Amino acid sequence: MGVEREELLRLEEKARDLRKLIIDTVVWAGSGHVGGALSSIDIITLLYYKYLNIDPTRPDWEDRDRFILSKGHIGVGFAPVLADLGFIDHKLLKTYNHTGSELGMHLDRAKVPGLDASTGSLGHGLPIALGLGLSARLKGQSFKTYCLMGDGECDEGSIWEAAMAIAHYKLTSVIPIVDRNRCMIDGRTNDVMILEPFCDKWRAFGFNVIEVDGHDMPALCEALDTAAEAQDKPIAIIANTKKGCGVEFMADNYRYHYASFDAEKAEACKIDIDKYHDARAAAL
Amino acid sequence: MGGLNYTMIDTAKLSTAELYGKTLTDLAEDHPEIVGLTADLAKSTKIGVLGEKYPDRLFNLGIAEQNLLGTAAGMALNGMVPFVSTFAVFTSMRGLDQVHTDICYQNLNVKMIATHAGLSFGQAGSTHHCTEDLSIMRAMANCKVIAPADGMETAMAVRAAYETPGPVYIRINRGFDQKVYDNPDFGYELGKAVELHEGTDLTIIACGPAVWSAREAANVLERVDGIRARVLDMHTIKPLDAEAVRAAVHDTRRLITAEDHNIVGGLGSAVAEVIAESGKSCAFRRLGVPDTFSIIGLHEDLMAHYGYDMNGILETARDLMGADFEDDDDWDDEI
Numbered sequence: 059m060g061v062e063r064e065e066l067l068r069l070e071e072k073a074r075d076l077r078k079l080i081i082d083t084v085v086w087a088g089s090g091h092v093g094g095a096l097s098s099i100d101i102i103t104l105l106y107y108k109y110l111n112i113d114p115t116r117p118d119w120e121d122r123d124r125f126i127l128s129k130g131h132i133g134v135g136f137a138p139v140l141a142d143l144g145f146i147d148h149k150l151l152k153t154y155n156h157t158g159s160e161l162g163m164h165l166d167r168a169k170v171p172g173l174d175a176s177t178g179s180l181g182h183g184l185p186i187a188l189g190l191g192l193s194a195r196l197k198g199q200s201f202k203t204y205c206l207m208g209d210g211e212c213d214e215g216s217i218w219e220a221a222m223a224i225a226h227y228k229l230t231s232v233i234p235i236v237d238r239n240r241c242m243i244d245g246r247t248n249d250v251m252i253l254e255p256f257c258d259k260w261r262a263f264g265f266n267v268i269e270v271d272g273h274d275m276p277a278l279c280e281a282l283d284t285a286a287e288a289q290d291k292p293i294a295i296i297a298n299t300k301k302g303c304g305v306e307f308m309a310d311n312y313r314y315h316y317a318s319f320d321a322e323k324a325e326a327c328k329i330d331i332d333k334y335h336d337a338r339a340a341a342l
Numbered sequence: 343m344g345g346l347n348y349t350m351i352d353t354a355k356l357s358t359a360e361l362y363g364k365t366l367t368d369l370a371e372d373h374p375e376i377v378g379l380t381a382d383l384a385k386s387t388k389i390g391v392l393g394e395k396y397p398d399r400l401f402n403l404g405i406a407e408q409n410l411l412g413t414a415a416g417m418a419l420n421g422m423v424p425f426v427s428t429f430a431v432f433t434s435m436r437g438l439d440q441v442h443t444d445i446c447y448q449n450l451n452v453k454m455i456a457t458h459a460g461l462s463f464g465q466a467g468s469t470h471h472c473t474e475d476l477s478i479m480r481a482m483a484n485c486k487v488i489a490p491a492d493g494m495e496t497a498m499a500v501r502a503a504y505e506t507p508g509p510v511y512i513r514i515n516r517g518f519d520q521k522v523y524d525n526p527d528f529g530y531e532l533g534k535a536v537e538l539h540e541g542t543d544l545t546i547i548a549c550g551p552a553v554w555s556a557r558e559a560a561n562v563l564e565r566v567d568g569i570r571a572r573v574l575d576m577h578t579i580k581p582l583d584a585e586a587v588r589a590a591v592h593d594t595r596r597l598i599t600a601e602d603h604n605i606v607g608g609l610g611s612a613v614a615e616v617i618a619e620s621g622k623s624c625a626f627r628r629l630g631v632p633d634t635f636s637i638i639g640l641h642e643d644l645m646a647h648y649g650y651d652m653n654g655i656l657e658t659a660r661d662l663m664g665a666d667f668e669d670d671d672d673w674d675d676e677i
Binding site: 120167168174175176177178179181182184185186187188189190191192193194196197199215216219220222223226 | 377398399401403404406408409410411412413414415416417418419420421422424439440443444447448449
């Protein structure tokens with residue numbers, strides 16, 4: 059597919075604006091899983107604004123590409139995307155986490171148009187993606203299913219059960235992406251539960267692995283382009299990221315898995331985000 | 343129930359699970375959206391029959407039950423009707439988080455046909471017994487829970503499950519069941535108890551293999567004791583036929599439940615809830631596995647050991663007929 063500089067700049071701006079909207083949503087919600095939302099947002103931005111074949115006016119269109127947010131706790135990072143695309147009313151973001159709201163910490167497919175699966179309990183997304191992929195093959199549909207997981211989430215055995223099966227079925231239409239931010243609730247992944255040799259584990263389970271900087275848009279584009287063209291062997295993308303990416307005091311700090319902050323601190327976050335994205339754009 | 347083409351001969355020569363496999367394969371012929379999934383138990387659960395006829399529609403996911411149930415959810419999200427079969431103990435416990443979150447919470451059209459339920463895999467021991475599933479699955483919102491009495495009723499239940507949108511859990515036994523139904527014309531309806539024996543002296547409410555025991559017990563009670571026992575085949579544990587329970591309380595004032603399950607949380611508990619909320623008192627006993635991990639043995643021996651075979655039900659019925667519950671002088675309803 060490739061990516062032109064002009065498009066890249068547009069995507070960079072979108073990622074910047076979404077980062078700020080995530081910060082606002084955390085304030086409206088009172089608190090939220092902001093660290094993992096900011097580590098994933100560049101990947102989600104690319105998928106939703108460049109790669110996924112979707113139509114916000116037809117959220118149930120059966121041939122659409124699917125996105126399974128296996129790290130379902132970052133609803134606060136995903137609902138802003140659905141609002142921005144018009145799947146849900148922008149005003150709903152201001153009700154996030156409020157009693158009776160359509161939007162809660164872990165998004166509910168029954169209440170949120172554009173959400174392909176209700177997730178939250180970790181380790182569930184990849185098996186669901188596998189089911190989507192197998193059924194698409196059986197029905198002769200050509201859509202792709204992207205599944206975004208956390209790296210801490212990969213402690214769950216069910217991820218590896220599904221990985222084994224995706225390789226067994228040579229199901230290249232399912233593209234696992236791991237947000238490798240090296241943090242989990244209780245600490246660094248290396249301290250809580252060692253995942254290394256992480257890429258080798260995916261290779262051993264039957265995947266070709268693309269390891270990429272998860273905040274480098276051109277590199278991510280290349281990875282997604284390659285994954286989309288996998289033939290006999292599925293491709294897993296391991297995206298090295300920073301938790302809280304874009305906000306200096308949060309960046310790479312596992313303590314910001316979940317946080318709350320007031321409007322004043324939110325403004326400071328946005329100044330950081332501008333600076334961070336200015337630097338990224340300048341480097342393009 | 344149109345199109346059911348099983349005969350007495352089929353039910354005599356096919357095990358309950360074989361009848362399930364045959365029913366599923368027949369349904370699949372008319373409904374291309376039906377797929378089967380299993381976790382290395384295609385042969386044991388008989389879902390493998392589907393794969394013999396439609397190899398591309400049966401998915402064996404290896405010994406990985408969490409992935410099995412999550413994959414079924416993914417298929418249902420894309421409009422398929424997945425039938426998932428592994429042992430009841432693995433469906434209801436090993437993969438329960440996926441059953442809860444992926445299937446029931448999302449109200450997906452997944453049919454879980456769980457075999458080797460209750461103590462039907464008696465010699466395998468408690469790792470393979472399943473005396474908790476009715477309790478567990480009954481607590482899953484959106485899920486319908488069925489425990490058929492025999493092979494014929496299993497065939498009916500499987501068809502009803504297909505025709506009912508949303509998650510359905512059917513638990514069946516390993517091997518052959520005592521035959522309760524000779525033909526399919528007994529008016530099977532999901533959520534409606536079948537009255538197998540008329541009576542006004544007491545009511546025996548049973549599910550699964552205890553249904554046959556209950557009916558046999560009722561025949562003996564009538565012949566030997568002159569006691570007229572109503573027998574209800576309560577094949578659907580959820581939604582429970584509460585009306586039939588309330589009628590039994592009103593008409594007979596004595597109730598026994600019998601199930602191949604822990605007496606905690608299953609049919610007995612479901613019936614007790616209806617009785618308690620009815621505001622009417624009655625004499626009541628729950629028969630089943632008495633909140634213990636079972637001893638090892640043949641299924642029928644275990645049912646006898648724990649007192650929910652024909653003799654156990656008979657004994658409890660006779661005891662209950664002697665229960666003096668109506669003239670309770672201590673009852674104070676002035677509060």
